[in-house]
Amino acid sequence: MxxxxxxxxxxxxxxxxxxxxxxxxxxxxxxxxxxxxxxxxxxxxxxxxxxxxxxxxxxxQHARHLVTATVVRELGGTLPEADPESSSARESHSRVLAYWRAPDGTRRHGPVLADLKSPHPGDHFRLWTDPRGRMTTRPLDSATxxxxxxxxxxxxx
Structure with a gap:
């Protein structure tokens, strides 16, 4: 003015x-x-x-799939691939060797972060994969x- x-x-x-x-x-x-x-x-x-x-x-959301993985054994430590959107991902997850089925039906395995406090062989948990079964982060949601x-x-x- x-x-x-x-x-x-x-x-x-x-x-x-x-x-x-x-x-x-x-x-x-x-x-x-x-x-x-x-x-x-x-x-x-x-x-x-x-x-x-x-x-x-x-x-x-179309390309990423939530699959069930099974713990083979605990590895200890953390992975650098923790979901950056989760502030406490490193603290509340355990590093395990796990196997899972890809959306195309192939069997996959590898080290992952499981949202289990004390994982035991045979425990199940969910993880996000791409169509080929490779681990990925959760899809971006609409609100974010x-x-x-x-x-x-x-x-x-």
Missing amino acids: RALGGLWRWRHNPLRRATDLAEAWLALVALLLMAVAAPVTGWLVGRAAQDSLQRSARQQ ATAHAALAGLGAA
């Missing part, structure tokens, strides 16, 4: 310099950009991110995609 006052004040003032008028106009343009362009830019970026992330979430899109729009604005 000060920009409008600056323009009005310098309108017919005999002491007005060209730089005073330019400064007032620049302040008005900056105010308009902050009030209009920033929210529009944020909305456009957020909308584009929302579309892209929701499409990615749908693809992941929306939150990420909102943050992208806010950051752009």
Whole structure:
């Protein structure tokens, strides 16, 4: 609002310099950009991110499968492939050697993080795999995609 006052004040003032008028106009343009362009830019970026992330979430939910794995033996330690979305993944999971059936029917095995406090051979747990049976992280859900899109729009604005 000060920009409008600056323009009005310098309108017919005999002491007005060209730089005073330019400064007032620049302040008005900056105010308009902050009030209009920033929210529009944020909305456009957020909308584009929302579309892209929701499409990615749908693809992941279609391509990733939750399968049941069986513990062969405990390995001890942790794996670096812990789900980054879970803050306590390393603390609440045990490193085990396990086997599971891939969605295509092939039998797979390997070291994984099981959500078991004290795993024993034969214990069952669930893990996410791709269509070929390779371990992967859980798919992105719709709410997380929306939150990420909102943050992208806010950051752009």
